[in-house]
Amino acid sequence: MQKMKLVVIGNGMAGMRVVEELLKISPDLYDITVFGDEPYPNYNRIMLSPVLANEQTIDDIILNTREWYAENNITLHTNARVNKIDRVKRVAIAEDGTTAEYDRLLIATGSKPFMPPIPGKDLEGVLGYRDIKDTNDMIEAAKKYKHAVVIGGGLLGLEAANGLKIQGMDVTVIHRNEWLLEKQLDKAAGLMLQKSLEAKGLKFHLNTNTDTIIGNADGRVSAIRFKEGFEIPADLVVLTVGILPNYALAESAGIHCDKGIVVNDTMQTFDPRVYAVGECVNHRGISYGLVAPLFEMAKVCATHLANFGIGSYKGSVTSTKLKVTGIDLFSAGDFTGGDDTEEIVLHDAVGGVYKKLVIRDDKIIGGVLYGDTADGAWYFQMLRDGKPIHEIRDHLMFGQDSLGNTGHQGQDKAAAMTDEMEVCGCNGVCKGTIVKSIQADGLFTLDDVKKKTKAGSSCGSCTGLVEQILASTLGGGYAPPSTAKSICACTDHNHEEVREEVRKHKYLTIPDAMKGMEWKTPNGCATCRPALNYYLISTWPHEATDDPQSRFINERVHANIQKDGTYSVIPRMYGGVTNPDQLRKIADVADKYKVPMVKLTGGQRIDLLGVKKEDLTNMWADLDMPSGYAYGKSIRTVKTCVGSEFCRFGTQNSTQLGIDIEKAFDHMWAPHKVKFAVSACPRNCAESGIKDVGIIGVDSGWELYVGGNGGIKTEAGQFLCKVKTAEEVLEYSGAFIQIYREEARYLDRTVHWIERVGLEYVKQRVLEDAEGRKAAHERLLYALQGAVDPWAERVAKRDEHKEFETIEI
Amino acid sequence: MAWKEICPLADIPKLGSRVVRTSTKEIGVFRTETDGVFAINNLCPHKKGPLSQGIVFGETVQCPLHNWRISLVSGKAEEPDEGETTCYPTKIENGIVFLEVE
Numbered sequence: 008m009q010k011m012k013l014v015v016i017g018n019g020m021a022g023m024r025v026v027e028e029l030l031k032i033s034p035d036l037y038d039i040t041v042f043g044d045e046p047y048p049n050y051n052r053i054m055l056s057p058v059l060a061n062e063q064t065i066d067d068i069i070l071n072t073r074e075w076y077a078e079n080n081i082t083l084h085t086n087a088r089v090n091k092i093d094r095v096k097r098v099a100i101a102e103d104g105t106t107a108e109y110d111r112l113l114i115a116t117g118s119k120p121f122m123p124p125i126p127g128k129d130l131e132g133v134l135g136y137r138d139i140k141d142t143n144d145m146i147e148a149a150k151k152y153k154h155a156v157v158i159g160g161g162l163l164g165l166e167a168a169n170g171l172k173i174q175g176m177d178v179t180v181i182h183r184n185e186w187l188l189e190k191q192l193d194k195a196a197g198l199m200l201q202k203s204l205e206a207k208g209l210k211f212h213l214n215t216n217t218d219t220i221i222g223n224a225d226g227r228v229s230a231i232r233f234k235e236g237f238e239i240p241a242d243l244v245v246l247t248v249g250i251l252p253n254y255a256l257a258e259s260a261g262i263h264c265d266k267g268i269v270v271n272d273t274m275q276t277f278d279p280r281v282y283a284v285g286e287c288v289n290h291r292g293i294s295y296g297l298v299a300p301l302f303e304m305a306k307v308c309a310t311h312l313a314n315f316g317i318g319s320y321k322g323s324v325t326s327t328k329l330k331v332t333g334i335d336l337f338s339a340g341d342f343t344g345g346d347d348t349e350e351i352v353l354h355d356a357v358g359g360v361y362k363k364l365v366i367r368d369d370k371i372i373g374g375v376l377y378g379d380t381a382d383g384a385w386y387f388q389m390l391r392d393g394k395p396i397h398e399i400r401d402h403l404m405f406g407q408d409s410l411g412n413t414g415h416q417g418q419d420k421a422a423a424m425t426d427e428m429e430v431c432g433c434n435g436v437c438k439g440t441i442v443k444s445i446q447a448d449g450l451f452t453l454d455d456v457k458k459k460t461k462a463g464s465s466c467g468s469c470t471g472l473v474e475q476i477l478a479s480t481l482g483g484g485y486a487p488p489s490t491a492k493s494i495c496a497c498t499d500h501n502h503e504e505v506r507e508e509v510r511k512h513k514y515l516t517i518p519d520a521m522k523g524m525e526w527k528t529p530n531g532c533a534t535c536r537p538a539l540n541y542y543l544i545s546t547w548p549h550e551a552t553d554d555p556q557s558r559f560i561n562e563r564v565h566a567n568i569q570k571d572g573t574y575s576v577i578p579r580m581y582g583g584v585t586n587p588d589q590l591r592k593i594a595d596v597a598d599k600y601k602v603p604m605v606k607l608t609g610g611q612r613i614d615l616l617g618v619k620k621e622d623l624t625n626m627w628a629d630l631d632m633p634s635g636y637a638y639g640k641s642i643r644t645v646k647t648c649v650g651s652e653f654c655r656f657g658t659q660n661s662t663q664l665g666i667d668i669e670k671a672f673d674h675m676w677a678p679h680k681v682k683f684a685v686s687a688c689p690r691n692c693a694e695s696g697i698k699d700v701g702i703i704g705v706d707s708g709w710e711l712y713v714g715g716n717g718g719i720k721t722e723a724g725q726f727l728c729k730v731k732t733a734e735e736v737l738e739y740s741g742a743f744i745q746i747y748r749e750e751a752r753y754l755d756r757t758v759h760w761i762e763r764v765g766l767e768y769v770k771q772r773v774l775e776d777a778e779g780r781k782a783a784h785e786r787l788l789y790a791l792q793g794a795v796d797p798w799a800e801r802v803a804k805r806d807e808h809k810e811f812e813t814i815e816i
Numbered sequence: 817m818a819w820k821e822i823c824p825l826a827d828i829p830k831l832g833s834r835v836v837r838t839s840t841k842e843i844g845v846f847r848t849e850t851d852g853v854f855a856i857n858n859l860c861p862h863k864k865g866p867l868s869q870g871i872v873f874g875e876t877v878q879c880p881l882h883n884w885r886i887s888l889v890s891g892k893a894e895e896p897d898e899g900e901t902t903c904y905p906t907k908i909e910n911g912i913v914f915l916e917v918e
């Protein structure tokens with residue numbers, strides 16, 4: 008079959024991102040031809056500032072080499088400006104006569120520096136700042152001349168000024184407004200920024216307007232005169248007063264434009280065969296000038312070019328950072344506010360730190376950080392997710408503190424880390440490796456970094472740090488993903504959407520669900536299949552098919568795999584209570600199967616470690632004890648203290664309640680593991696404060712705490728309520744866990760789920776809605792009805808479980 | 817090298833595997849959704865994880881220990897990881913799976 012033809016005009020960041028996304032999802036659909044009017048393959052335009060500042064070279068910032076185009080069978084025409092599109096014959100024609108026919112056309116012509124109509128703007132030595140050529144011209148000029156003037160104190164202007172200073176020039180920045188970066192900063196932060204830049208040797212004239220650029224006899228710029236009546240010498244003038252979407256070509260082809268190429272939410276222009284992305288478009292009245300939104304557009308555009316017909320672009324909230332080494336600045340959203348907003352401000356003029364968050368209706372709508380931007384990505388994520396903040400409002404200003412995670416003690420700022428410092432403790436990846444990879448391999452997202460360097464790909468506790476490194480290396484090019492992202496690359500649906508579809512269409516098997524939801528891969532991957540399997544069985548208990556091949560090995564064989572391929576066996580000891588009989592049995596089994604280690608776990612029971620897979624079934628038969636589910640995303644342990652039966656301080660029978668809970672919720676699968684603990688007084692010997700459900704007996708009843716976690720990031724449980732009886736504990740905690748089972752994303756512990764929905768929501772569902780609580784508890788009991796012990800089942804039906812046998816040949 | 821009879825195809829679950837042990841080594845024999853049967857050394861190139869115990873999708877298995885993804889066709893690890901494990905030829909005749917080993 009002949010392939011369709013895709014022609015791309017504009018070999019820049021947005022256009023090529025579409026091609027990359029398209030190759031990922033539908034590599035064989037098109038013959039692709041790309042026209043670019045620059046002499047280079049695709050490069051990382053945002054890194055031109057570090058090039059000017061001598062931090063990188065042009066070679067470092069090439070994103071796709073010519074070999075890459077060749078390998079992917081893409082015809083690349085460089086130095087080829089398209090000046091005509093014939094929409095009737097469907098062909099793009101370049102100035103040099105090259106033509107290419109298309110079935111689909113993608114216009115990604117970016118934008119041009121705005122050159123205001125100032126007399127003298129055409130003199131030699133007057134430049135915009137957009138591409139490699141401009142950058143090289145500046146570097147060359149710096150070798151010969153002394154005085155540089157940058158007109159326009161926005162992000163681009165300041166990065167140009169900083170670079171020219173580093174190139175050795177004497178640099179003055181002219182700005183029309185009262186303070187720098189007025190689009191990104193409020194006045195206080197703007198003044199702080201100016202001070203730091205002055206300390207680096209830059210000069211500023213604010214509230215100043217250019218009148219004329221004056222030339223010398225050779226036709227080169229020599230000075231600038233201002234409307235305010237004074238003049239300064241200038242051998243190089245860089246105009247950075249704005250950019251203009253580059254849509255002349257599209258307009259000349261009769262495609263509807265309005266200060267940009269007008270596109271709909273699928274990035275289609277008024278001609279359905281023609282798509283447009285990047286700075287050249289006008290989407291819902293907005294033209295974006297940062298890469299993060301362009302990448303979102305690219306993703307959507309690629310799915311439509313691939314004929315998947317999914318995905319729509321709804322616009323972006325952007326954030327910015329200034330890429331000037333040594334200056335920390337972050338801003339996002341609406342930071343000026345209005346009558347209906349509140350502000351939280353922290354201003355430490357001496358320490359050089361300024362933070363302002365603007366809040367409306369309990370949500371962050373904008374913010375400015377100066378001097379300490381460690382939490383920029385965190386605030387920005389809350390902003391994009393519209394997360395209610397009242398519960399954390401008191402702590403908001405002090406940051407996420409997320410880097411106090413175990414194993415990362417004391418490293419509280421990515422910027423302050425040296426290149427040799429370890430970021431990912433699991434995979435041994437240092438900061439320098441990550442920064443290098445971001446620059447050299449052109450990485451933009453957390454996923455890219457995980458894939459390329461492995462940092463953050465294991466326990467995930469360093470993802471906060473990795474995000475900071477991304478943000479500080481890429482500047483505004485980095486947008487933290489909204490947490491509502493798709494489950495994995497096999498689908499565009501996020502967790503919530505999948506749950507909803509499973510419910511709505513009553514999918515009962517994985518193949519049906521994947522077909523119905525148009526999964527992009529034939530049978531998913533090791534990330535989405537376990538999630539999907541859980542969503543099916545938790546939504547349709549007793550009806551959906553539980554697919555063993557979609558479970559991680561531990562849950563498939565009901566034992567925990569070890570580093571050498573053997574397994575561990577942990578039988579249940581309800582409530583942590585055992586007896587001589589059980590202990591004798593365990594001792595006998597340990598002898599019989601030569602178990603290399605017998606260990607007391609942190610969960611109040613006994614672990615038999617290093618068991619061969621072939622021995623598991625026989626061992627379970629000999630043990631004749633129930634599975635402890637120490638391997639599952641399931642109910643794990645219910646830890647207890649001795650309580651009122653023996654302890655002089657005990658107020659309640661915590662041991663018995665623990666046993667009752669563990670029995671009542673035995674065999675329960677969940678989005679992640681679920682741990683309980685019951686203590687009989689506030690001394691809390693069972694550590695109820697760091698459990699998914701922690702229960703503390705007091706004289707008048709039981710206190711319930713939820714969302715505690717003692718793992719990767721230690722979190723104290725939050726007080727939910729106090730009840731009188733043990734029956735109520737079962738009902739309230741059962742309802743809580745059931746709602747978590749039904750609504751959390753797969754691999755969310757309770758703490759992560761509560762973080763997202765808010766404790767208020769949990770209280771409303773569990774405390775205020777008594778009917779709802781009872782119903783949820785009932786649904787849990789229904790789901791657990793008739794559950795069998797998996798070890799006993801495998802012992803009884805050995806023949807059906809061939810996976811435990813090895814074939815000898 | 818010789819063809820050895822392993823087991824009926826039905827004894828290997830779809831998107832699953834069986835472990836075959838010879839006098840010298842262990843081999844994972846995998847079955848894909850579309851009934852492709854592949855055999856690779858049961859040792860992950862990373863830290864010798866038992867690949868047969870991983871989750872299978874498409875023509876790939878994900879190692880159960882640290883999630884490397886290994887191609888069942890080439891035995892190679894997926895980027896960014898590097899490494900390779902040996903593959904062995906397989907065939908199905910009258911519903912019986914055969915494996916070619918020395």
Ligand code: SRM
Nearest residue numbers: 567569575607608609610611612637716717718719720756
């Ligand atoms: C056996 C045990 C350690 C011990 O020798 O005591 C253990 C062993 C493992 N833990 Fe644990 N954890 C054990 C108690 C704990 C505790 C303490 C507790 O439960 O009171 C915690 C902190 C409390 C908590 O979960 O909130 C704990 C937090 C973790 C975490 C981090 C969870 C988190 O949400 O942050 C993981 C990783 C994960 O689950 O993704 C983990 C994972 C693991 C795994 C299963 C790693 C794996 O996937 O292979 C370990 C299996 C080792 C092996 O080779 O068999 N283990 N683990 C404990 C078994 C308890 C039991 O009887 O079931």
Ligand SMILES: Cc1cc2nc3c(=O)[nH]c(=O)nc-3n(C[C@H](O)[C@H](O)[C@H](O)COP(=O)(O)OP(=O)(O)OC[C@H]3O[C@@H](n4cnc5c(N)ncnc54)[C@H](O)[C@@H]3O)c2cc1C
Nearest residue numbers: 017019020021044052053089117285286297298482483484
């Ligand atoms: C110095 C500098 C620093 C920046 N820093 C940041 C930052 O920190 N963060 C951030 O988010 N953004 C930053 N940006 C902005 C970012 O680079 C742009 O948003 C992004 O490159 C726009 O992508 P695009 O594909 O729309 O346009 P471009 O990347 O400009 O690509 C358009 C391409 O099309 C070519 N072209 C145009 N017309 C034709 C034609 N008729 N025929 C053939 N080819 C044509 C152009 O020459 C160009 O190569 C920076 C920009 C500059 C210049």
Ligand code: SF4
Nearest residue numbers: 466570608609718719
């Ligand atoms: S037992 Fe737990 S803490 Fe110890 S190495 Fe394994 S996962 Fe880490």
Ligand code: FES
Nearest residue numbers: 860862863865879
């Ligand atoms: S042993 Fe296979 S991924 Fe580590």
